[in-house]
Amino acid sequence: MPVSKTVRDALEGSSMIRRLFEEGAELKKIHSAVFDFSLGNPDLDPPEAFYRTLNELAREKVKGSHGYMSNAGFFETRAALAKKASRDQECEIPASNIIMSAGAAGALNVIFKSILDAGDEVIVPKPYFMEYRSYVSNHGGKIVEVSTKEDFSLDLEKIENAFGGKTKAVLINSPNNPTGSVYPRADMEKLGALLKQRGAKTKNYPYLVADEPYREIVYSGVSVPSVFNAYSEAVVATSFSKSLSLPGERIGYIAVHPGIQNSEETLAALVYATRVLGFVNAPALMQRIVAKLTAERVAVEVYESRRNAFMNVLDSVSMSYARSGGAFYVFAKVPARKDGSSDDREFSACLKKHLILGVPGSGFGAPGWIRFAYCVDENIITGSAPAFRAALAEWTG
Numbered sequence: 001m002p003v004s005k006t007v008r009d010a011l012e013g014s015s016m017i018r019r020l021f022e023e024g025a026e027l028k029k030i031h032s033a034v035f036d037f038s039l040g041n042p043d044l045d046p047p048e049a050f051y052r053t054l055n056e057l058a059r060e061k062v063k064g065s066h067g068y069m070s071n072a073g074f075f076e077t078r079a080a081l082a083k084k085a086s087r088d089q090e091c092e093i094p095a096s097n098i099i100m101s102a103g104a105a106g107a108l109n110v111i112f113k114s115i116l117d118a119g120d121e122v123i124v125p126k127p128y129f130m131e132y133r134s135y136v137s138n139h140g141g142k143i144v145e146v147s148t149k150e151d152f153s154l155d156l157e158k159i160e161n162a163f164g165g166k167t168k169a170v171l172i173n174s175p176n177n178p179t180g181s182v183y184p185r186a187d188m189e190k191l192g193a194l195l196k197q198r199g200a201k202t203k204n205y206p207y208l209v210a211d212e213p214y215r216e217i218v219y220s221g222v223s224v225p226s227v228f229n230a231y232s233e234a235v236v237a238t239s240f241s242k243s244l245s246l247p248g249e250r251i252g253y254i255a256v257h258p259g260i261q262n263s264e265e266t267l268a269a270l271v272y273a274t275r276v277l278g279f280v281n282a283p284a285l286m287q288r289i290v291a292k293l294t295a296e297r298v299a300v301e302v303y304e305s306r307r308n309a310f311m312n313v314l315d316s317v318s319m320s321y322a323r324s325g326g327a328f329y330v331f332a333k334v335p336a337r338k339d340g341s342s343d344d345r346e347f348s349a350c351l352k353k354h355l356i357l358g359v360p361g362s363g364f365g366a367p368g369w370i371r372f373a374y375c376v377d378e379n380i381i382t383g384s385a386p387a388f389r390a391a392l393a394e395w396t397g
């Protein structure tokens, strides 16, 4: 029996990254030096406090600590994370408004399961993390892509023009994968004002869903503004995948604005969705650990140094790129060939011949761009300069 048509189509659509991953693995079997910038898999170690706490908790024998619990998570964890979310979002968030999740991906699926009916639309500025398409379509929704400005900041006019009778939510991601952009406070306020205006006009306030797994990965002088200050029909999905380098542990949470309309029903829906999507609850041991690590994060300065090294490499071959304030990606513009073409898939294939792996921007809705993830040792970044030079020489002829 064949798999479903929906999934077959989705597999076709996502085959580019999978192929790149497989080809990268093949290349590594043959060559000792492969410059693999394809995957956003954090390579920094979790903070020492993580291992210490893990050891301490492993020795403790507390009744019920490995059992079923409220689907929203342990109350003590939710209370600790409510304090952290209150600091991040600059407003008082009660523990009841924190729902523990299986990473940010689990959080987004729970949110979309809770808010979408068949045919509902979610407006997403592009480029965007390609899994969003599935997270929305999993629950009957449809993504409506809107362009961003040249510097990848929000284009409010485009968002306004995308509003329609089926609009249920706007989904944003800052710091952004793939561009590294951080939306400034003024833009968040303007977005909030636009959503309020839309709600007042239609008597239906769209949700603002903010995907924030990179909130802690920001560099000198950059901070991520509060979403909740800008708009109250807002929910944040986040995780410890990047901030503590724990993506394999599947731990994150949803924070719900304390002033959201239909608060009781919204929270009940999120708890229900957590259960029936089969998560039941977020991993118990990890919940107990992250509650104790709210002041910890990975060595962000290492990512910043790598970002600078990557920019130096791209500068040295005269490639232009988006100015990144956070996350661990450099989004670079594909240089034009002699005939003026700048196909990102062909460019990625050309780089691969020189053992450099990057993900074509088409996969994120941004043809003509390429994403490099710097979750690798800085020596690999600096060592890639000659390979970039050779690839560019071949590319531009």
Ligand SMILES: Cc1ncc(COP(=O)(O)O)c(C=O)c1O
Residues within 6 Å of the ligand: 040, 102, 103, 104, 105, 106, 129, 173, 176, 177, 211, 213, 238, 239, 240, 241, 247, 252
């Ligand atoms: C923008 C974005 N959102 C969500 C996720 C999923 O994060 P998690 O591993 O916490 O589920 C990722 C993972 O790379 C991401 O880049």
